[in-house]
Every structure is written in structure tokens, then in C-alpha cells.
Amino acid sequence: MIWLLSGIVLTSFAGVPGLFCNRESLRGERLACILTLTGAVCGLIAVALVLNSGGETYLDLPWSIPGGTLALRLDPLAAVFMLPLFLVVATGSVYGLRYWPQRENPGNGRKLRLFYGLISGAIMLVLTARNGMLFLMAWEVMALSGFFLITTEENKEEARRAGYIYLIATHTGTLALFALFAMLDHTSGSLIFPGAGTLPAAGSGLMFLLGLFGFGMKAGLMPLHIWLPGAHAAAPSHASALLSGVMIKTGIYGLVRFTSFFAEIPAWWGWTLLLLGAISGILGVALAIAQHDIKRLLAYHSVENIGIIALGFGLALLGRSYEQPALMILGLSGCLLHVVNHGLFKSLLFLSAGSVIHAVGTREIDQLGGVLKRQPWTGALFLGAAVAISGLPPFNGFISEWLIYLGALQPLKHPTSALGLAVLTAPALALIGALALACFVKVFGIVFLGEARSKAAVQAHEAPLSMLVPMALLLVACAWIGLLPTTLVPLLRGAVENWAGIDGGTMLGGSFAPLGWVSLIGWLLLALLAAVGLWLSRISRKVPRAIGTWGCGFQFSAPRMQYTASSFADFLVRLFHFGLWSERHGGKVTGLLPGVTRFSSHTPDTVLDRVLFPIFLGAAWLCRLLRACIHNGVIAFYLLYIALTVIVLLALFIL
Amino acid sequence: MMELINPLLLAVILINFYTLGSARLVACIRVVAIQGALLALLPLLSHGMTFHAMLLAAEAFCFKGVVIPWLLLRAIRRVRIRREMEPIVGFVPTLILGVLTTVGAFLFADLLPLAPEHHDGMFVPTALATMFSGFLLLITRRKAITQILGYLMLENGIFIFAVLLSAAMPVMVEAGILLDLLVGVFVMGIVVNQISREFSTINTERLTALKE
Numbered sequence: 065m066i067w068l069l070s071g072i073v074l075t076s077f078a079g080v081p082g083l084f085c086n087r088e089s090l091r092g093e094r095l096a097c098i099l100t101l102t103g104a105v106c107g108l109i110a111v112a113l114v115l116n117s118g119g120e121t122y123l124d125l126p127w128s129i130p131g132g133t134l135a136l137r138l139d140p141l142a143a144v145f146m147l148p149l150f151l152v153v154a155t156g157s158v159y160g161l162r163y164w165p166q167r168e169n170p171g172n173g174r175k176l177r178l179f180y181g182l183i184s185g186a187i188m189l190v191l192t193a194r195n196g197m198l199f200l201m202a203w204e205v206m207a208l209s210g211f212f213l214i215t216t217e218e219n220k221e222e223a224r225r226a227g228y229i230y231l232i233a234t235h236t237g238t239l240a241l242f243a244l245f246a247m248l249d250h251t252s253g254s255l256i257f258p259g260a261g262t263l264p265a266a267g268s269g270l271m272f273l274l275g276l277f278g279f280g281m282k283a284g285l286m287p288l289h290i291w292l293p294g295a296h297a298a299a300p301s302h303a304s305a306l307l308s309g310v311m312i313k314t315g316i317y318g319l320v321r322f323t324s325f326f327a328e329i330p331a332w333w334g335w336t337l338l339l340l341g342a343i344s345g346i347l348g349v350a351l352a353i354a355q356h357d358i359k360r361l362l363a364y365h366s367v368e369n370i371g372i373i374a375l376g377f378g379l380a381l382l383g384r385s386y387e388q389p390a391l392m393i394l395g396l397s398g399c400l401l402h403v404v405n406h407g408l409f410k411s412l413l414f415l416s417a418g419s420v421i422h423a424v425g426t427r428e429i430d431q432l433g434g435v436l437k438r439q440p441w442t443g444a445l446f447l448g449a450a451v452a453i454s455g456l457p458p459f460n461g462f463i464s465e466w467l468i469y470l471g472a473l474q475p476l477k478h479p480t481s482a483l484g485l486a487v488l489t490a491p492a493l494a495l496i497g498a499l500a501l502a503c504f505v506k507v508f509g510i511v512f513l514g515e516a517r518s519k520a521a522v523q524a525h526e527a528p529l530s531m532l533v534p535m536a537l538l539l540v541a542c543a544w545i546g547l548l549p550t551t552l553v554p555l556l557r558g559a560v561e562n563w564a565g566i567d568g569g570t571m572l573g574g575s576f577a578p579l580g581w582v583s584l585i586g587w588l589l590l591a592l593l594a595a596v597g598l599w600l601s602r603i604s605r606k607v608p609r610a611i612g613t614w615g616c617g618f619q620f621s622a623p624r625m626q627y628t629a630s631s632f633a634d635f636l637v638r639l640f641h642f643g644l645w646s647e648r649h650g651g652k653v654t655g656l657l658p659g660v661t662r663f664s665s666h667t668p669d670t671v672l673d674r675v676l677f678p679i680f681l682g683a684a685w686l687c688r689l690l691r692a693c694i695h696n697g698v699i700a701f702y703l704l705y706i707a708l709t710v711i712v713l714l715a716l717f718i719l
Numbered sequence: 720m721m722e723l724i725n726p727l728l729l730a731v732i733l734i735n736f737y738t739l740g741s742a743r744l745v746a747c748i749r750v751v752a753i754q755g756a757l758l759a760l761l762p763l764l765s766h767g768m769t770f771h772a773m774l775l776a777a778e779a780f781c782f783k784g785v786v787i788p789w790l791l792l793r794a795i796r797r798v799r800i801r802r803e804m805e806p807i808v809g810f811v812p813t814l815i816l817g818v819l820t821t822v823g824a825f826l827f828a829d830l831l832p833l834a835p836e837h838h839d840g841m842f843v844p845t846a847l848a849t850m851f852s853g854f855l856l857l858i859t860r861r862k863a864i865t866q867i868l869g870y871l872m873l874e875n876g877i878f879i880f881a882v883l884l885s886a887a888m889p890v891m892v893e894a895g896i897l898l899d900l901l902v903g904v905f906v907m908g909i910v911v912n913q914i915s916r917e918f919s920t921i922n923t924e925r926l927t928a929l930k931e
Contacts, residue, residue, distance in 0.1 A: 699866075700807050700858045707854040718830050 065121045067110035068138055068192065074103030075153065076185025079178030087170045096177045097157045100184070104154040107188060111143045115555060131255030135194035140558030142191045144400045145317050148407030149310045151541055153184045155534030156302035159415055162530050163422055164300050176216045180303060183209035183311065190314050196245040196255040203241065203314075207234040210311060213303040214295045226294035229672070233291035237281030244274040258325050260565030265328040272333055275322045283315025285374060286344035289367045290672040296363035297427065301418020304359060305411035308366045313403050316373055323381060324563045331385040337378030338489060345371025345496040347670065350640040353503045353633045354667035357427045358417050361507065362410065365453060368496060369406040373399050375489050376468040384564065386483050394471030394577060396563060397556045402464035405452070405545060409461060412449040412538040416442050419531055420511065423524035429510050429629040431521060436512040438524040443512045445535045450504035452542045455497045458586035460545035463579070468493060470577055499636070506632045515623040547586045549579045630665045643670060724764050727757055728845040731875070732821060735852040738872065739817040740810050742802045744864055748791045751868050755783025758875055761882050775885060779878065787871065795864060808859040820851040842883055850876030
């Protein structure tokens with residue numbers, strides 16, 4: 065426990081010494097980095113000890129706040145969420161040394177590091193807290209630190225707007241959580257989290273809906289994802305990596321932990337999550353394809369991946385409801401493994417995108433191009449992460465999606481029951497995977513291949529070693545899970561047992577989910593890839609390289625003749641017009657010799673810009689009207705209000 | 720002495736009606752002064768000739784019966800107005816409303832969970848009726864002077880309540896009332912002077928321009 069506590073304290077306060085250092089000095093940022101690294105190592109030791117002993121470590125201290133003791137507990141379920149956190153925080157903090165150096169950002173560098181540390185510590189506390197009050201406190205610290213990370217560049221209108229929307233969204237979610245914990249307190253009699261499978265299912269429907277709203281808002285499930293694209297785009301890249309890779313997963317953690325309390329799970333919980341997961345997955349990736357801003361695009365991929373995670377989790381819930389242990393184990397392992405995987409490859413994507421942005425100075429995909437020639441290492445790392453997020457072997461995304469596929473195909477064994485409908489998860493997942501692949505073909509093709517589209521892109525330089533090494537570490541972790549998935553089986557088994565409140569009997573890794581074979585195939589694929597790559601590079605040595613990549617053999621190709629981000633995605637965006645409602649301006653050509661014409665396409669967020677903004681504008685108009693009526697400045701009316709209030713109070717008193 | 724209380728309270732209610740129905744400011748001020756003076760008798764009648772009751776009576780007579788009316792009359796002379804013209808709600812409707820609220824107060828007082836010794840007297844309904852009349856005056860009139868009268872009547876209503884409690888909570892009640900009253904009058908005095916200086920009228924509706 066001492067390791068965990070010191071980990072929390074060290075990371076939380078990593079940015080504090082920097083506050084006392086000189087604005088220009090390097091000491092603060094180095095100290096922060098060292099403290100964060102030490103904290104992450106301490107946390108890692110704590111997790112390793114817990115996993116090694118096979119049990120859990122806990123802390124119970126008396127506390128002056130009513131409702132329970134100060135309870136912390138680290139079990140395998142929390143550890144699953146912890147592991148990517150340590151890696152992402154540590155790599156992000158090293159990466160930040162060169163990405164956001166104090167010397168270049170004297171105004172906001174210290175603030176960034178302070179809240180970067182604080183949010184990491186708060187997430188650790190959220191994951192280990194076993195007292196509702198402590199959980200909410202840590203949750204709030206996490207939410208507020210997230211706000212300050214998003215508004216790091218508070219001088220920019222865009223960042224302020226994103227931060228504001230985030231703040232509204234997170235507090236609306238927290239409100240639901242307050243209600244949830246109050247009800248939980250009422251049901252179980254204490255604010256201490258009940259053990260797995262101890263609460264009766266009766267009357268838990270409202271609690272589930274509250275939890276789904278509060279935690280779903282943080283996780284970014286589809287209709288609740290409104291804050292996510294703007295926030296991830298506005299934050300500095302290593303902060304986006306932390307927010308997208310780790311912070312939003314606390315929402316998933318909350319849902320997983322909360323559902324573990326109940327002895328029986330109504331079937332509609334699972335169906336709801338499956339439906340929401342499918343919507344988030346498909347619309348999330350469709351929105352991602354339509355984006356022109358690389359970080360916004362990655363943010364929409366977070367929505368998509370949360371959808372995949374929700375699909376897995378929905379299957380696990382259905383497994384509980386219909387008493388299908390195989391379905392439950394596969395669904396939950398897939399869900400948890402995808403949490404880890406998404407944390408790793410999404411952070412890597414954000415970091416490598418950040419490296420491109422750092423070199424070129426823009427997030428617009430249409431301003432980039434040909435970056436692979438200037439930043440070969442960054443490009444290779446991005447490619448690896450793109451393969452992983454598209455769910456292709458030999459990287460980790462494949463393993464978790466494969467587990468969810470296996471789970472989705474389980475209901476075929478019982479085709480008569482209502483559970484049969486859950487098979488539809490598999491085609492949804494396939495659609496998501498294919499679209500994600502298309503999207504990353506677009507990103508990699510437009511950003512890294514082809515010719516540079518702007519002067520800045522021509523002058524890009526490779527990222528320094530201290531940015532490349534953290535990214536490489538993340539890629540190694542991705543490859544490890546992809547190639548040696550069996551190493552994670554004990555962890556997942558422990559987590560599933562934690563969740564379902566059962567002991568032993570889980571068969572993950574055997575004939576039931578042959579991870580060994582998958583690993584072997586992964587290695588073979590890697591060997592094949594290496595062989596083909598070698599062969600290609602040998603024969604390509606003789607080919608002249610003077611012609612541009614997308615030139616179609618045309619010798620005098622100009623950068624403007626290349627596909628743009630919107631033309632590449634046009635076909636898919638039109639297919640999904642029913643959910644995207646993209647705006648298209650111009651592009652009409654008339655006459656035999658047309659003059660200069662322009663075309664632009666723009667895809668605002670379906671929920672935020674198309675639904676919520678009009679509704680809120682209407683509400684604001686209505687309220688203004690009402691205020692003009694009530695607050696009309698005539699003193700007699702105010703006195704009338706007082707008189708009416710007195711009369712109403714007296715009447716209430718009598719009744 | 721107790722048999723004198725009910726006629727006295729009846730007179731208070733009649734004065735309420737007169738104030739609600741009259742347009743003549745000077746007369747209104749005088750009548751409210753009389754109301755205050757009558758109320759000053761109330762502690763003596765209900766508690767007997769104790770020192771505390773006499774103190775309360777003297778205070779009430781001085782402030783409610785003499786000082787504040789005198790201040791108001793002086794103010795009226797300075798701003799040179801005599802009548803309340805164009806009230807927001809007419810005099811007859813106000814009077815009808817006043818009657819309705821008084822009837823309501825009597826009905827309502829029966830429902831209140833009061834101590835048994837207060838249940839039969841007219842204290843509580845009169846207090847409520849006077850308070851509501853004060854409120855009506857505040858709501859329906861435009862001139863700042865009439866509004867001050869409304870506050871005064873409101874305070875008179877509270878005073879009637881307070882007489883019931885003065886044995887239980889000796890100093891608190893009257894200190895509270897008198898302080899309240901003084902603050903109200905000072906504030907309104909300043910308002911009257913400032914409004915008439917700024918807008919050369921003391922119609923409070925000009926204050927509408929002050930809203931955000």
C-alpha cells in the first residue's frame with residue numbers, strides 16, 4: 065500500500081516544486097519529470113506486488129467525514145486500468161520536456177505540469193477509492209485538472225470554448241453521480257462500496273441510468289460525447305494523450321465497478337450498452353473520417369473505441385443476465401483489454417501527431433503531406449499505432465477485438481433464446497473496424513505520404529530523441545500485447561473474478577480462446593512482413609525516385625494535384641450522410657471555360673452543433689423573454705412577489 | 720381593560736380601509752399616525768401597567784404616532800404634493816381587495832396552530848389584515864410617500880403580533896421592530912429626496928429605468 069500511496073502523492077505534486085522555480089529555468093520541468101517517473105514506478109511496483117500475491121492491497125483509516133472510513137483498495141480490476149495510466153503518464157511527461165518546454169512556453173508551462181501531475185494522481189485515487197465520498201472528491205479533482213489541461217492555451221478562443229463545454233459536460237455528469245452515490249448509500253447503508261454481487265437488483269434501474277449518464281458522459285459514449293472532440297483537439301498533445309488514453313476510461317471503470325455490486329443484472333442493461341456501443345462505434349468513426357483536423361479526428365476515434373469497449377461490456381452484462389459464463393468472460397476480457405490497448409495506441413497516436421504538429425505548426429491535414437520523408441521515425445511509429453487501432457495483427461488492437469468477436473459469436477450456440485440478437489454485435493464491430501482502417505489509410509496517406517502541401521511541411525524536421533523514445537516505448541507495449549497476449553491472461557482472469565464475484569473456473573487462454581495460436585500467427589505475420597519488406601527494399605533500390613508518390617506517372621505533378629482530406633473521404637462521408645449532415649459549399653462548375661471555383665466541406669458535430677446548440681439557444685431566448693416579464697423594473701411587481709411568497713409560505717405552513 | 724382591546728383593533732382595521740381608499744396624502748399620514756398611537760395603547764391594555772409595557776407603549780407612541788408622521792408631513796411639504804393621482808390599481812378595487820384580504824386573514828387565523836390563549840382574540844387576524852393592507856398599499860401606489868405609509872402599516876401589523884410575544888421575548892421584539900422601522904424610513908426618506916431631486920417627481924415608476 066505504501067508504494068501506491070507514494071505513487072499517488074509523488075505524481076500528484078510533481079508540478080508543485082516547479083511553481084517555486086524561475087520562469088525560464090529548466091529545473092522545474094526536470095524535477096517534475098523525475099517526480100512523475102518515480103511516482104509511476106512506485107505505482108507499478110504496487111500493482112506488480114498485488115498481481116504477484118494474487119490478492120489485493122487495501123487501506124482503511126478512520127475519517128471525520130460521515131458515511132464510512134477512508135478506504136483504498138487495489139485489486140486486479142483497478143490494476144487493469146492502472147497499467148496504461150503509468151505508462152502513458154511516464155512517457156507523456158518525458159515527451160513533454162521537448163514538446164512543451166518551459167523556455168518556449170514561460171506563460172503556461174508550469175500550469176500544464178502542475179495539472180498534468182494532479183490529474184494523474186487523481187485518476188489513481190479514483191481507481192482505488194472504495195468510499196463514495198473519496199471517489200467523488202478524486203473525480204472532481206480529476207475533472208477540474210482536465211479543464212485546466214484543456215485550457216492550457218487560454219489565450220485561444222478555441223481552447224476556452226472547448227474548456228467551457230467540457231466543464232458543463234463534466235459537471236452535469238458529476239451531478240448524476242452525486243445522485244447515484246446518494247442512492248447507493250441509501251441501498252447499502254454506507255458510502256463504502258459494497259462487495260461484488262452483494263446488492264439486490266430490485267430498484268436499481270434508476271441507479272443504472274444515472275450511472276450510465278454520469279460515467280458515460282466522462283467516457284464519451286455517443287450522445288454524450290459532446291465535449292470530447294473539442295477538448296482533445298485543444299489540449300497539448302501529451303495532455304490529449306492522457307485525457308483520451310486514460311482519463312475517459314475512468315468512466316468505463318465506474319460503469320464496470322458499479323455493475324459489479326449487483327447480484328443479478330437485468331437484461332436491458334446489456335442491451336442498452338450494446339446499442340449505445342454500436343452507435344458510438346459506427347457514428348464515431350464516420351465522424352472521424354469527415355474531419356480535417358488531425359487531433360479532432362483522433363478524438364472521434366476515442367468515441368469509436370469507447371463504443372467497442374461498450375460493446376464488449378454489453379456482452380459481458382448479457383452473459384451475466386442470461387447466465388452464460390463464456391459470453392461474460394469473453395466480453396469482459398475483451399472490454400478490459402481494449403481499455404488497456406486503446407490507452408496505449410491512442411496515446412501513441414496523439415504523441416506522434418503532436419510530433420508532426422510540433423514540427424509543422426498546424427493541425428490541418430490539408431496543410432501537411434509528405435511528412436514521412438522528413439520524419440521517418442515519427443511516421444513509422446504513427447503507422448504502427450494506426451495498424452493497432454484498426455484492429456489488425458500483429459498489434460494489440462486485434463487481440464481485444466478478437467476476444468469481443470468470439471464473445472459476439474457465442475450466442476450462436478443458443479440460437480433460440482432472445483440472446484441470439486447479440487450476434488449482431490459482430491457485423492457492427494466489423495463495420496467499425498473497416499471504417500477505422502479506411503480512416504487511417506486516409507490520415508497516413510494524406511499526412512505522411514505524397515508531397516508537402518505547405519512551406520511549413522517542407523521545412524519539418526525529425527523529432528528529438530527524447531520525444532521518439534517515449535513513443536517507441538508505447539509501440540513496444542502495443543506489440544508486446546499483440547505478440548505475447550498470454551502474459552496478460554492472469555491479470556484479466558483476476559479482473560473478471562473481481563467483477564463477477566466468482567472464484568476460478570475461468571478458461572481464458574485455453575482452447576476456449578486460443579491466445580497461444582494468435583500469438584504464433586502474429587509472429588509468423590511479422591516474419592512474413594519483414595521478409596517482404598526486405599525483398600521490396602532490395603528491388604526498389606534500382607528504381608529511379610524522381611517521381612512524386614501520387615503522381616499517377618505524371619511528371620510535373622504539383623502538391624495541389626493530390627487528393628485532399630475531404631476528397632479522399634468523400635465517398636464514405638456521403639454514405640453516412642444520414643448521421644453526419646456534412647455541409648458542402650461551392651464546387652459547382654458551369655460553362656465551357658469555367659473560372660476559378662472553390663469547394664469546401666465541413667462536418668460539425670451531430671449532437672453538439674446540430675441538436676444541443678439550437679435547443680440551448682431556444683431555451684436562452686425563452687429565459688430572456690421570461691426575465692423581461694418577471695424582472696420588469698416596476699417596484700410594485702417586486703413587492704407583489706414578496707407578498708405572494710409570504711402567502712404561499714403561510715399556506716404551506718398550514719397544509 | 721380587556722374589553723377595550725377588541726374595539727381598538729376594530730378601529731385599526733377601519734383605519735386600514737380608510738388608507739386604502741383615500742387619495743389625500745395628508746389625511747392618510749394623519750390616520751396612520753392615529754393608528755400608531757392607538758397601537759401604543761395595546762401593550763398597556765393587554766399586559767397591564769407594568770414597566771415594560773409602559774416602555775413599549777411610549778416607544779411606539781413616539782415613533783409611530785409622532786416622529787415618523789411628522790417627518791413624512793415635512794417631506795410632503797417640501798415636495799409639494801397633496802394627492803395620490805393615478806394609482807396602479809384604482810381606489811375602489813384596492814378597497815375591495817383590502818376587504819377580501821381582511822376576510823381571508825380572519826379565516827386563515829382560525830387555521831393557524833396558535834397557543835390556546837391567543838386563539839379567541841382578534842390579535843392575530845388584525846395583525847395579518849394590517850400586514851396585508853400594508854402590502855396592498857405598497858403594491859398599488861406610485862408615490863414614494865404612500866409606499867412609506869405602506870411600510871408603516873406593515874410594521875404596525877408586525878407590532879400587533881409582537882405585543883402577543885412581548886412577555887415571552889421582552890427586548891428582542893421591540894428592538895427589532897423599531898430598528899426595522901427606522902431603517903425603512905431612512906432609506907425611503909433618502910429615496911424620496913433623491914428621486915424628487917433627480918426626476919423632479921416622486922413617482923417610483925421612474926426607477927424602472929434603473930433595472931439592468
